[in-house]
Amino acid sequence: MTGTLVGVGLGPGDAELVTVKAARRIETAKVIAYPSPEGGESFAREIAKPYIPKDAIEIPISVPMKEARFPAQEIYRSAASEIAKYLDQGCDVIVLCQGDPFFYGSFMYLFAELKGAYSVEIIPGVSSLMGCAAAAKQPLCARLEALSVLPAPMHENELRCRIEGVNKGLGGIVIIKIGRHVKKVKRVLHSLRLAEKAVFIAHASLPQERVMKLMEVDDETDSPYFSTILVPGRDPYGSR
Amino acid sequence: MTGTLVGVGLGPGDAELVTVKAARRIETAKVIAYPSPEGGESFAREIAKPYIPKDAIEIPISVPMKEARFPAQEIYRSAASEIAKYLDQGCDVIVLCQGDPFFYGSFMYLFAELKGAYSVEIIPGVSSLMGCAAAAKQPLCARLEALSVLPAPMHENELRCRIEGVNKGLGGIVIIKIGRHVKKVKRVLHSLRLAEKAVFIAHASLPQERVMKLMEVDDETDSPYFSTILVPGRDPYGSR
Numbered sequence: 001m002t003g004t005l006v007g008v009g010l011g012p013g014d015a016e017l018v019t020v021k022a023a024r025r026i027e028t029a030k031v032i033a034y035p036s037p038e039g040g041e042s043f044a045r046e047i048a049k050p051y052i053p054k055d056a057i058e059i060p061i062s063v064p065m066k067e068a069r070f071p072a073q074e075i076y077r078s079a080a081s082e083i084a085k086y087l088d089q090g091c092d093v094i095v096l097c098q099g100d101p102f103f104y105g106s107f108m109y110l111f112a113e114l115k116g117a118y119s120v121e122i123i124p125g126v127s128s129l130m131g132c133a134a135a136a137k138q139p140l141c142a143r144l145e146a147l148s149v150l151p152a153p154m155h156e157n158e159l160r161c162r163i164e165g166v167n168k169g170l171g172g173i174v175i176i177k178i179g180r181h182v183k184k185v186k187r188v189l190h191s192l193r194l195a196e197k198a199v200f201i202a203h204a205s206l207p208q209e210r211v212m213k214l215m216e217v218d219d220e221t222d223s224p225y226f227s228t229i230l231v232p233g234r235d236p237y238g239s240r
Numbered sequence: 241m242t243g244t245l246v247g248v249g250l251g252p253g254d255a256e257l258v259t260v261k262a263a264r265r266i267e268t269a270k271v272i273a274y275p276s277p278e279g280g281e282s283f284a285r286e287i288a289k290p291y292i293p294k295d296a297i298e299i300p301i302s303v304p305m306k307e308a309r310f311p312a313q314e315i316y317r318s319a320a321s322e323i324a325k326y327l328d329q330g331c332d333v334i335v336l337c338q339g340d341p342f343f344y345g346s347f348m349y350l351f352a353e354l355k356g357a358y359s360v361e362i363i364p365g366v367s368s369l370m371g372c373a374a375a376a377k378q379p380l381c382a383r384l385e386a387l388s389v390l391p392a393p394m395h396e397n398e399l400r401c402r403i404e405g406v407n408k409g410l411g412g413i414v415i416i417k418i419g420r421h422v423k424k425v426k427r428v429l430h431s432l433r434l435a436e437k438a439v440f441i442a443h444a445s446l447p448q449e450r451v452m453k454l455m456e457v458d459d460e461t462d463s464p465y466f467s468t469i470l471v472p473g474r475d476p477y478g479s480r
Contacts, residue, residue, distance in 0.1 A: 009370065011259065019366060020263055021256035100366075102373040102380050103387075111379065122374035124366045124445075126259060126340075130249065133342040134362035139351065140342050146402060147343075147389040154384055162386060165405050205364075 003087040005114050006094045007101035009125015010047040014205035017131070018047065022123050025094055026051040031086045033059035033079065034096035035106050044096040059083065059093075063106065073109065080113035087118045100125040104151075104176070129174055131204040132228045136211050138199055139172075145233045146171035152181035152229075160188045163231070173231040183219045185229055194231050202227035243327040245354050246334045247341035249365015250287040254445035257371070258291065262363050265334055266291040271326045273319065274336035275346050276300035284336040299323065299333075303346065313349065320353035327358050340365040344391075344416070369414055371444040372468045376451050378439055379412075385473045386411035392421035392469075400428045403471075413471040423459045425469055434471050442467035 008025055011017035018026075026032070026048050036042035042060060045052070052058075061079040063072055083093045101107040101122055111120060129149065133140045141147040150162055152175050163173055175185055178200075189195040198214035202224050214229055248265055251257035258266075266272070266288055276282035282300060285292070292298075301319040303312055323333045341347040341362055351360060369389065373380045381387040390402055392415050403413055415425055418440075429435040438454035442464050454469055 009366070012364070014261065016261035016264070017259050017364065019251065019257050019259050021254065023260055024256070100370040100373075100380075102378070103370060104381055104383070105379075108379040108382055111377075115377070120377060122377060124252070124257065124370035124374040126249070126364045126366055127370055130340040130343060130364035130367055133340075134364040137351075137355070137360060137362060138342070139345075139348040141344055141389070142348055143344070144391050144394055146391070146394075149381070149387040149389075151384050151386070154386075162405075165402075 001090050002118055003090050003092040004119045004121050005083065005087060005110070006092055006121045006123065007097055007107045007111065008094055008123045009097050009100040010044060011126035012099060012128050012131030012205045013043075013047055013203065015047055015050050017126050017205055018051065019123065019125065022125065023051045025123060026096070027053060029053065029056050029092070029094040031057045031059065031091055031093045032096060033061060033083055033093055035063050036060035038062055038064055044098045047098060048096050076106070076109035077113060080110050083110065084114065084117070087114070097125065100127045103127045128176065128204060128226065128228060132174070132201040132230060135201050135204040135209055136199045136230055138230055138232055140174070140230070141172045141233060147174070148172070149174045149176060151177045152179065152185055153177060156184055156188060159185070160191065163188060163192055163194070172233040175229040175231070177225060178223045178227040178229060179225040180223075182217055182223050186214060186219065189214065189231065197232060199230045200227065201230065204228070241330050242358055243330050243332040244359045244361050245323065245327060245350070246332055246361045246363065247337055247347045247351065248334055248363045249337050249340040250284060251366035252339060252368050252371030252445045253283075253287055253443065255287055255290050257366050257445055258287065259363065259365065262365065263291045265363060266336070267293060269293065269296050269332070269334040271297045271299065271331055271333045272336060273299035273301060273323055273333055275303050278302055278304055284338045287338060288336050316346070316349035317353060320350050323350065324354065324358070327354070337365065340367045343367045368416065368444060368466065368468060372414070372441040372470060375441050375444040375449055376439045376470055378470050378472055380414070380470070381412045381473060387414070388412070389414045389416060391415075391417045392419065392425055393417055396424055396428060399425070400431065403428060403432055403434070412473040415469040415471070417465060418463045418467040418469060419465040420463070422457055422463050426454060426459065429454065429471065437472060439470045440467065441470065444468070
């Protein structure tokens, strides 16, 4: 019997926002893998830290964190073959994923490599969407509204078209991976008269959490890569 | 000092997908409120059951579950004033929310009623989006892809336009609240040549979980209100 590849969602950052199921699976893990930026701390490992057994074998996957260099397919291929060695021995491998494994997660590269040959289990996690809405105390969407998630590195014209399209109807918009794109996103939202009601969130659920109006964010300072901008819908039911 | 209104996300259904934080808050709760459909069991209470203390005061909010009759504003207003009585006594009130409180949750009606006068805390939960992707073993979105969430009760033309708009670019689509709209959604996806790759999920994370190709779902049988259809993106990075 080969082992199971387990993709474990850890939520937005607060170790208490890990699910009971994820905590139990990590606490009993023999082999744990996680993405680890070159020369930095692994955010996924930081979140899961209180649950990681001292004697677990750890497989840090050293990945370059610059957008331009993603996906580093050869890195994930090599990590997958290291993970496969343990799976072949009948040992489950727990892969730590910040947020949710299938929501913009690098886990899907390992999944693509290994799903054909091994059984896979996914433990979903609290995504940054929900973490940011909670931090901002801002409902995302209600009833018949649509919700659109758009990555900020998208081309400016495409971003504008998509936001305009959503906004014609009812609907909330979440722009993720803000990083160095604050100025562009501000420009787009301003041109659509949506900048005033947009909210900026960084480090949701962590002690250094920041929530502010987008208009108050300094254009010239780079925001964290994982910061987010929420644009609420049109308040059709008096609930916001 | 007045108490705090705490909106607690419980995840898609499996009690183990409750977060550690939510479990702790429920276990120490004195007053717990939850939506309870007229003449039925409260799904939120079912999920939270293992964590509810025996001596907690419970406030079931009896709501009609038919789409057409939402939002039953007067029901939430009356529930809010009952909750306010406890808050005024300095007692926190925990409101149980299936999924996430701010993602299509009825909690936002209570939030709208009470946020002006009382402090509010939101504990985000695993949403049905992530629960369904995990059940289907289907990544939702990666890198620069967009993700669109669309409620099935939306008008057929609007649904078609929005799906077409998303699909022109890269991006995943999640259609929620399927209920009696299977036939309509099939028709729309078929006309856009997307029906073949669509996946249907009901009761994600629960023992009665069902995952199947949309084309295999019987048109004539009503699906559960909380069932979901995923349409994966265009597989631009070989990760699906």
